[in-house]
Amino acid sequence: MDGVNATGTGKSLYSGNVSITTDLVSSVYYLRDNSRGGMYTTNMNNRTTGGSTFTDADNVWGTNTTANVQSAGVDAHYGAQLTWDYYLSSFGRRGIDGNGFRVLSRVHYGNRYNNAFWNGSSMTYGDGDGTTFRPLVSLDVAGHEITHGLTEKTAGLIYSNESGAANESFSDIFGTMVEYSSGTGDYLIGEDIYTPATAGDALRNMSNPAAEGDPDHYSKRYTGTGDNGGVHINSGIQNQVFYLLAQGGTNRTSGQAVTGIGRPKAAAIFYRALTVYLTPSSNFKAVRTATLNAARDLYGASSAEYNATAQAWTACGVQ
Numbered sequence: 001m002d003g004v005n006a007t008g009t010g011k012s013l014y015s016g017n018v019s020i021t022t023d024l025v026s027s028v029y030y031l032r033d034n035s036r037g038g039m040y041t042t043n044m045n046n047r048t049t050g051g052s053t054f055t056d057a058d059n060v061w062g063t064n065t066t067a068n069v070q071s072a073g074v075d076a077h078y079g080a081q082l083t084w085d086y087y088l089s090s091f092g093r094r095g096i097d098g099n100g101f102r103v104l105s106r107v108h109y110g111n112r113y114n115n116a117f118w119n120g121s122s123m124t125y126g127d128g129d130g131t132t133f134r135p136l137v138s139l140d141v142a143g144h145e146i147t148h149g150l151t152e153k154t155a156g157l158i159y160s161n162e163s164g165a166a167n168e169s170f171s172d173i174f175g176t177m178v179e180y181s182s183g184t185g186d187y188l189i190g191e192d193i194y195t196p197a198t199a200g201d202a203l204r205n206m207s208n209p210a211a212e213g214d215p216d217h218y219s220k221r222y223t224g225t226g227d228n229g230g231v232h233i234n235s236g237i238q239n240q241v242f243y244l245l246a247q248g249g250t251n252r253t254s255g256q257a258v259t260g261i262g263r264p265k266a267a268a269i270f271y272r273a274l275t276v277y278l279t280p281s282s283n284f285k286a287v288r289t290a291t292l293n294a295a296r297d298l299y300g301a302s303s304a305e306y307n308a309t310a311q312a313w314t315a316c317g318v319q
């Protein structure tokens with residue numbers, strides 16, 4: 001049923017009050033966005049099956065607190081909206097498949113569930129247990145999860161060992177770009193949702209991966225079998241490459257300096273590498289090559305951008 005696009009007011013948990021696109025059908029508002037592939041957001045009512053699209057009578061959603069079940073729905077819907085807009089405005093990509101893929105965001109999944117995941121067709125967010133996690137619907141998480149979908153439909157990076165760590169890093173990189181697109185951002189992952197009683201920490205840290213126990217250099221990579229071969233650990237190496245390429249700085253392990261080229265150009269290089277050059281079994285060496293090819297395509301083989309890309313990978317121990 002095609003309704004009428006409406007602009008609702010969303011009182012979110014982590015982004016203040018935001019404008020969201022909703023769908024008016026027979027004087028009921030639905031958390032559905034027909035202007036962005038029909039993306040919609042459902043309430044799982046703390047179960048793991050079923051769920052129904054949020055509805056509202058006056059198009060004002062949530063109360064900025066978890067006291068109202070709509071609040072987390074606002075964050076997830078807004079995160080999907082910003083992610084759609086980021087990929088469209090930055091790279092001309094309409095949805096994660098480039099063909100208007102309809103994203104489903106499911107919130108209040110399970111009971112005090114400390115996780116968020118992409119399952120091949122939808123994002124799913126738990127509410128957290130209130131100690132380790134608050135509801136996992138922050139902007140960098142939404143961008144992270146939806147980018148898992150984009151990766152699946154492009155390079156298809158296998159979710160283990162180095163290809164899996166690269167997969168994770170692409171999600172951290174573009175989750176961070178989506179967060180910055182809101183007007184404010186940082187190089188922390190999940191800072192709004194992680195350990196509410198502890199300020200300043202995060203799931204991961206791209207500017208200083210070691211702050212959260214992850215490697216910033218290939219020589220420090222995890223070689224065990226945990227975490228699918230360290231996909232959320234060794235992602236720190238590529239995250240550090242991106243950070244140094246975007247912002248400039250010095251790698252703490254190698255002491256090597258990198259000249260920054262800014263977030264937009266660094267993101268364009270990584271996006272082109274992901275969508276044009278990478279394949280399912282690509283390792284970090286292959287990502288280095290793919291980003292150099294992308295930098296050459298975009299800026300030229302002897303450009304400052306190309307040289308900085310090579311410098312960043314070298315600074316992090318990937319030749």
Ligand SMILES: CCC(=O)Oc1c(C)cccc1C(=O)O
Binds near residue numbers: 118140
């Ligand atoms: C930044 C979002 C994130 O990392 O979500 C996960 C969590 C909280 C647990 C396990 C896996 C993931 C993931 O999406 O990789």
Ligand SMILES: [Ca+2]
Binds near residue numbers: 176188189
């Ligand atoms: Ca962040």
Ligand SMILES: [Ca+2]
Binds near residue numbers: 191195196197198201
């Ligand atoms: Ca915290």
Ligand SMILES: [Zn+2]
Binds near residue numbers: 144148168171
């Ligand atoms: Zn992930």
